[in-house]
Amino acid sequence: MESVFQLRNIRYGDILNIQHMDIPKDKITCIVGESGSGKTTLIKMLNCLISPTEGEILFQEKNISEMDPVDLRRRVVMLGQNPVIFPVTVRDNLSIALRFSEKEPLEEQEMKKYLAMVHLDKNLDQPVENMSGGEKQRLALARVFILNPEVLLLDEPSSALDEETEILIIEETVRYVKHYGKTLIMVTHSKLIAETYGENIIKISKGQFVREGEM
C-alpha cells in the first residue's frame, strides 16, 4: 500500500516517541488515544506546524523539513480544535481562505454547495458572530473542503456537535474524501467513528504508537 506519510525515529521532546509509522495514501486513518497522549502533537508535525526534535517525516517520499512549509500547508490542510473564524460574514470567511491560498474566488452557487455539505443552513451575507460553536466548526470544515487539499488533517472535527450532527458531518467528510480521492487523517475520541469509518486506526498512548489496525 502506498504511504502518504512515513515517520522514522520521531521524537518530540518527551511528548512523542514513534519509531516507525506509515500512513496510507487515499485512505481514512483515525487516530485514537487518551487525552494528553500526543494525538494533536502528531498531526501538527504532519503539516509542519511543529517540527520533531529528532527523526524524519516523509510526505510522498520527500522529507518535509526540506519542503516549503507554505506549499506543504496548501497540500496538507489542518482543521484544529479551535479554528479561527473571522468576525465577518459567512461568505467572507469562505473567500478569505481562498485568497490566503491564492486560489480563484468561488461562485455563489459553489459556496452554497459547500455549506450544504456541512449541513449549514445559513445565508452567505450573515455575520458569524452569533453562530454557535458547532456551526462555526462546520463553517471551518466547509472552508477546508473549499481549499481542496490532498490531505485533510482533522483534530476532533465534531467535538462541538451533538451525536446526530456529528455522524452527518463525518459521513459528508467521508463522502468528500472518497469522491475526490483524498487522504483523511482524523483524531477522534469516538471509538464508534474510528471503527465505522477508519480504514486504518492508529492508537497513541503516552506518546507511543501502540497499535495499528485495518478495519
Ligand SMILES: Nc1ncnc2c1ncn2[C@@H]1O[C@H](COP(=O)(O)OP(=O)(O)OP(=O)(O)O)[C@@H](O)[C@H]1O
Ligand atoms: N508546546 C508544548 N509544550 C509543552 N508541552 C506540550 C506542548 N504541546 C503539548 N504539550 C503536552 O504534550 C502532551 C500531548 O498533548 P496533545 O495535545 O498532543 O495531546 P492529545 O492527545 O491531542 O490530547 P487531547 O485528546 O486532550 O486533545 C500533553 O501532556 C500536553 O500538555
